[in-house]
Amino acid sequence: MQNETQRQLRDVFGTFVTGVTVVTTRDSQGQAHGVTANSFSSVSLDPPMVLWSQSLKALSYPAFQDSDHFAVNILAEDQIEVSQRFARSGADKFGGLPIDISESGMPLIRGCAAFIECRKIATYPGGDHAVFLGQVDQFRRMPVRPLAFGGGRYMVAHPHDLGAGADDPSDSKLDLLRAQRLIHHALPDLADRLKGIVGLGLWANEGATVVRWEPGPDPAVRDLVSGHVVSPQASATGLAFCAWLPRTRWHPLVEREQARVDHSQPIDSVSEEQLEAIRREGVARSTVNRNGLEVAALSAPLFDRAGRMVAALTLADRADRMPDDPNHPRAQQLREEAAAISRRIGWQEPQLTKSA
Numbered sequence: 001m002q003n004e005t006q007r008q009l010r011d012v013f014g015t016f017v018t019g020v021t022v023v024t025t026r027d028s029q030g031q032a033h034g035v036t037a038n039s040f041s042s043v044s045l046d047p048p049m050v051l052w053s054q055s056l057k058a059l060s061y062p063a064f065q066d067s068d069h070f071a072v073n074i075l076a077e078d079q080i081e082v083s084q085r086f087a088r089s090g091a092d093k094f095g096g097l098p099i100d101i102s103e104s105g106m107p108l109i110r111g112c113a114a115f116i117e118c119r120k121i122a123t124y125p126g127g128d129h130a131v132f133l134g135q136v137d138q139f140r141r142m143p144v145r146p147l148a149f150g151g152g153r154y155m156v157a158h159p160h161d162l163g164a165g166a167d168d169p170s171d172s173k174l175d176l177l178r179a180q181r182l183i184h185h186a187l188p189d190l191a192d193r194l195k196g197i198v199g200l201g202l203w204a205n206e207g208a209t210v211v212r213w214e215p216g217p218d219p220a221v222r223d224l225v226s227g228h229v230v231s232p233q234a235s236a237t238g239l240a241f242c243a244w245l246p247r248t249r250w251h252p253l254v255e256r257e258q259a260r261v262d263h264s265q266p267i268d269s270v271s272e273e274q275l276e277a278i279r280r281e282g283v284a285r286s287t288v289n290r291n292g293l294e295v296a297a298l299s300a301p302l303f304d305r306a307g308r309m310v311a312a313l314t315l316a317d318r319a320d321r322m323p324d325d326p327n328h329p330r331a332q333q334l335r336e337e338a339a340a341i342s343r344r345i346g347w348q349e350p351q352l353t354k355s356a
């Protein structure tokens, strides 16, 4: 197979996301060996069997070939360094690493998510690899999350946002949690795609709060602070909540802010026309001058399956890159990204019904 085709095949193999293990053994001289391997797979429950495959070129291959036992250490999510250490070819990889020794003499690395000790019962040829089949003697599981690996990168494994339980329409609190988790995970990619600073806004006990800003490439402002309560009427995030949440939820906060800020202004500076326009256009907009730089923010609502606004997706950038035009491509893209997230948490776009 040509190099290029081989690389493409490796990429295809890489789309199959796995855990990460360090398989260990001990040679006839008593020396410990270990190698990072994601080829591990469970095979059978009765009798309990597992397999993994090792490159014939690995320095530790003779040790695994000769040994009657091996142990599979399933790495925890904070053990990337352990994975890297055992992925480097060489002699002593165990120096300074806290380990225990199992009954059969196999090194067990502390802090792992699980251990499986095996007796080797067969070795099969597998091209440039050897496939080791082991019968499980002992196993143990720890209450920590496993490390994952896919597409050539380390990953963390979270339960799927649309997994079991996601279909209960009465579960609005879970919807909110799911939405938050989904957006948290999506934020870095969103900031890349939207080419600006992206914020996740939630309605908390003090009103609109941007719980996280993701700077994105070349951010216009570098000192945005996550976790700040923002103005309900002067920020895009706050205005989005005012437009889509019931008035009773936000009006007391607007009154309070108004009383604090300026007594000469009318109490309710957020007009119903303004909110109606925001709802029609699907985004709220605000601008602020930060150290002489005009910064604009656009905010779009995220809805749950019941059509309630659960969060705001906010995009901030220099004002000259975000014209005050709801049909500008950046506003359109923000609306589309927000709608895509809403759909993932069960929201169904209202269908226009034609009158007879």
Ligand SMILES: Cc1cc2nc3c(=O)[nH]c(=O)nc-3n(C[C@H](O)[C@H](O)[C@H](O)COP(=O)(O)O)c2cc1C
Pocket (backbone or CB within 6 Å): 020, 034, 035, 036, 037, 038, 039, 040, 053, 054, 055, 057, 058, 059, 060, 061, 083, 086, 087, 088, 089, 090, 091, 149
């Ligand atoms: C995530 C990951 C998974 C790996 N999986 C395997 C595997 O399943 N089999 C294998 O032979 N090598 C695998 N490797 C590569 C070995 O860990 C690497 O070749 C190691 O240096 C071999 O050590 P040795 O030459 O000291 O025996 C993997 C490496 C990484 C980073």
